[in-house]
Amino acid sequence: MKKEIAGASLDVNEEGYLTDFAQWNREIGTELAKEEGIELTDDHWQVLTFLQESFNHSEPLSIRGIGKRGPVSIKQFYELFPEGPLKKASKIAGIPKPSSCI
Amino acid sequence: MKRLLILGAGTAGTMMANHLRPKLARDQWNISIVDQEKVHYYQPGYLFLPFDIYQPKHIKKPIEKFIPTGVNLIQEKIDKILPEENKVLLANNNVLDFDLLIIATGTKIAPQEIQGMDGPGWRNNIFDFYTFDGAKALRDKLRKWQGGRLVVHICEMPIKCPVAPLEFAFLAEDFFRQKGIRDRVEITFVTPLSGAFTKPKATEILSHLLVEKKIEIVSDFAIERIDNTSNTMIDYGGKEVQFDLLVTVPTNMGDEMIARSGMGDDLNFVPTDRGTLQTETQENIFAIGDATNLPASKAGSVAHFESEILTENILRFINKQPLKAEYDGHANCFVETGNGKAILIDFNYSHEPVEGTFPFPGVGPLRLLKESRMNHYGKMAFRWIYWNMLLRGRHLPFVTPKMSLAGKHFDDMQEHEN
Numbered sequence: 443m444k445k446e447i448a449g450a451s452l453d454v455n456e457e458g459y460l461t462d463f464a465q466w467n468r469e470i471g472t473e474l475a476k477e478e479g480i481e482l483t484d485d486h487w488q489v490l491t492f493l494q495e496s497f498n499h500s501e502p503l504s505i506r507g508i509g510k511r512g513p514v515s516i517k518q519f520y521e522l523f524p525e526g527p528l529k530k531a532s533k534i535a536g537i538p539k540p541s542s543c544i
Numbered sequence: 545m546k547r548l549l550i551l552g553a554g555t556a557g558t559m560m561a562n563h564l565r566p567k568l569a570r571d572q573w574n575i576s577i578v579d580q581e582k583v584h585y586y587q588p589g590y591l592f593l594p595f596d597i598y599q600p601k602h603i604k605k606p607i608e609k610f611i612p613t614g615v616n617l618i619q620e621k622i623d624k625i626l627p628e629e630n631k632v633l634l635a636n637n638n639v640l641d642f643d644l645l646i647i648a649t650g651t652k653i654a655p656q657e658i659q660g661m662d663g664p665g666w667r668n669n670i671f672d673f674y675t676f677d678g679a680k681a682l683r684d685k686l687r688k689w690q691g692g693r694l695v696v697h698i699c700e701m702p703i704k705c706p707v708a709p710l711e712f713a714f715l716a717e718d719f720f721r722q723k724g725i726r727d728r729v730e731i732t733f734v735t736p737l738s739g740a741f742t743k744p745k746a747t748e749i750l751s752h753l754l755v756e757k758k759i760e761i762v763s764d765f766a767i768e769r770i771d772n773t774s775n776t777m778i779d780y781g782g783k784e785v786q787f788d789l790l791v792t793v794p795t796n797m798g799d800e801m802i803a804r805s806g807m808g809d810d811l812n813f814v815p816t817d818r819g820t821l822q823t824e825t826q827e828n829i830f831a832i833g834d835a836t837n838l839p840a841s842k843a844g845s846v847a848h849f850e851s852e853i854l855t856e857n858i859l860r861f862i863n864k865q866p867l868k869a870e871y872d873g874h875a876n877c878f879v880e881t882g883n884g885k886a887i888l889i890d891f892n893y894s895h896e897p898v899e900g901t902f903p904f905p906g907v908g909p910l911r912l913l914k915e916s917r918m919n920h921y922g923k924m925a926f927r928w929i930y931w932n933m934l935l936r937g938r939h940l941p942f943v944t945p946k947m948s949l950a951g952k953h954f955d956d957m958q959e960h961e962n
């Protein structure tokens with residue numbers, strides 16, 4: 443699927459997650475955040491960068507992991523990206539939806 | 545004499561002992577297995593104990609009964625693994641050397657991870673059914689409970705047997721109806737997931753059943769703490785759920801022994817190659833069952849499929865042959881839905897549960913993703929199969945470790961990443 447945003451044409455899946463991280467840039471992140479009703483601040487960016495770095499090192503992402511190693515506490519994470527923060531933040535960061543594996 | 549050491553004599557460790565003893569020459573290989581317990585618990589039975597469907601005697605047997613002759617059973621707590629020295633330290637200060645190590649120490653509940661969970665309410669109006677003691681205490685509670693707000697809850701993923709909490713909700717619904725007090729019980733299912741289950745196709749069907757049985761669902765609920773005065777669960781986003789009786793599945797973690805050994809992830813699960821079952825720690829250390837960090841279900845059926853592949857890989861390792869990356873994440877679970885019926889689901893790393901027949905393509909007799917009585921009998925027969933075939937390492941007839949695609953209705957064979 444294609445999605446037009448910030449003057450770019452992106453490949454996304456049916457839930458709106460980017461399928462190719464190489465297509466992402468900060469401008470796109472800002473626009474994706476707006477779609478979620480979020481104005482990005484420095485704190486948001488710190489979290490997004492952390493998620494992208496973890497993803498690039500193939501480290502599995504979990505809310506617990508953010509609380510343990512991330513730049514913010516779980517509580518702050520929820521304040522920054524209300525309701526389903528990991529799903530929302532991953533979408534804005536241009537990385538796949540974390541699979542809560544079974 | 546070389547030494548093969550198995551840590552944990554639960555489902556996976558016991559199966560490995562039974563698989564390997566006949567395959568390794570007794571004059572060359574000493575096999576030992578360590579467990580702190582004297583009793584082997586049939587954990588799938590914990591689901592039925594609270595409703596008086598099974599009695600304790602159905603689900604408890606002596607551990608030693610299932611360890612083959614020629615394998616040395618050591619009943620002691622493991623303190624830690626010293627990987628570089630190829631040694632395991634026991635709580636009684638004994639040291640065991642190994643040439644090959646298999647970690648099968650499983651997972652257990654950690655209610656202490658959530659503030660207020662193991663406080664004054666624990667086993668009073670907050671229960672778990674993932675331990676023998678918990679399931680039994682809940683049985684005693686349910687025998688006299690007169691109704692109110694029942695909340696069935698999952699703290700965080702991953703948990704073992706991820707369908708068990710839903711099954712509990714279905715069986716509870718049935719139980720209260722039989723008892724004639726269904727109208728006095730409000731049942732709510734609270735989950736950190738976005739829906740009833742992790743896999744979309746199965747979620748659709750299970751959500752439908754929740755509606756049919758008038759079980760309310762609260763999803764995306766990430767619990768932060770429990771307030772014991774108002775009996776309320778509060779999530780990180782500020783959402784609240786009030787309960788009279790809470791049946792929760794606490795955070796599941798690997799044993800602290802794994803953390804002490806410096807071999808675990810955030811939840812003390814051992815990073816393990818998902819195809820070969822070799823740990824990332826060291827070549828001669830393998831892991832199986834709930835103890836691994838594999839993105840597969842933590843289930844007895846998974847441990848069974850893994851055990852056939854791990855046996856082959858252990859023999860290959862000993863013969864200095866390359867390992868086979870064969871494990872595909874195959875899982876196969878019966879889901880009790882109440883009213884003497886069950887659903888069967890079969891899936892792996894890349895394929896979701898779909899409809900069809902099992903194990904014979906087009907014939908069955910078991911039906912995938914459809915409620916049926918036959919599936920329920922399958923679930924009940926599983927206990928016999930577990931004690932008599934699975935633990936003893938017997939190959940299950942017609943069921944292969946790698947998932948079969950025959951007889952299944954894949955509308956689009958989409959492979960999805962994990």
Ligand SMILES: Cc1cc2nc3c(=O)[nH]c(=O)nc-3n(C[C@H](O)[C@H](O)[C@H](O)COP(=O)(O)OP(=O)(O)OC[C@H]3O[C@@H](n4cnc5c(N)ncnc54)[C@H](O)[C@@H]3O)c2cc1C
Nearest residue numbers: 552554555556580587588622649650705833834843844845
């Ligand atoms: C309620 C419930 C329902 C379930 N239903 C199903 C089902 O329907 N189908 C299915 O396939 N699976 C089901 N399961 C899951 C299944 O029981 C487990 O996945 C399976 O038992 C895992 O086997 P394991 O060998 O990895 O761990 P376990 O069987 O838990 O064994 C681990 C062993 O290691 C020992 N150990 C751990 N740490 C130490 C230490 N430090 N020192 C000494 N010993 C130690 C423990 O005492 C234990 O005996 C269910 C589980 C539960 C809780």
